[in-house]
Amino acid sequence: GAGVSQTPSNKVTEKGKYVELRCDPISGHTALYWYRQSLGQGPEFLIYFQGTGAADDSGLPNDRFFAVRPEGSVSTLKIQRTERGDSAVYLCASSPRRQRGGLYTDTQYFGPGTRLTVL
Amino acid sequence: AQKVTQAQTEISVVEKEDVTLDCVYETRDTTYYLFWYKQPPSGELVFLIRRNSFDEQNEISGRYSWNFQKSTSSFNFTITASQVVDSAVYFCALSEALSGNTPLVFGKGTRLSVIA
Secondary structure (H helix, E strand, O other): OOOOEEEOOEEEEOOOOOEEEEEEOOOOOOEEEEEEEOOOOOOEEEEEEEOOEEEEOOOOOOOOEEEEOOOOOOEEEEEOOOOHHHOEEEEEEEEOOOEEOOEEOOOOEEOOOEEEEEO | OOEEEOOOOEEEEEOOOOEEEOOEEEOOOOOEEEEEEEEOOOOOOEEEEEEEOOOOOOEEEOOEEEEEEHHHOEEEEEEOOOOHHHOEEEEEEEEEOOOOOOOOEEOOOEEEEEEO
């Protein structure tokens, strides 16, 4: 079946501009995660959705970052007043959110990412 | 706080050699999951394995094997008879299991280069 898709694959913008990054999760997956990966680093958590609500946004670096998932499927990560330090690959992942015997057995499946470059 | 350390930044091997990628983790949780992901040059993270903290049995999948040792907080990954297609960055990751909120905590990755 289709995996997680992200658009655009590349985005170049100027400092101070507003950008939107889109994530389309695997069909039927209720949990959706955004991560940011800087060069030479592992992905770092930004925000997690369970359904339509943001269950944990503790990883968002500041109030310029915001994400929505209005219908519980597609999500958009929004960055206002972009800065050069925002340049990174933004990864989206989804998981089926199965619960077995009290343990959550999430495996997160990742999309190809959006490479954001702020000039 | 949770932390994953991959001390090997880069490894280079000749094709057909065996190679082990180290992963050491820190967590206060008694129940947690450990993962390995592969990130080839295309950039997409590919899931390889998930292991829960109750299961210390080692696992083998083809040329891949994983050694989970709770006593040393390690979850090492071995590739046997490496191939050029194994060249990628490999990430070890950790998540807690019971809270219902399970973002992954990643290590910084190990870049493996397999030379023909």
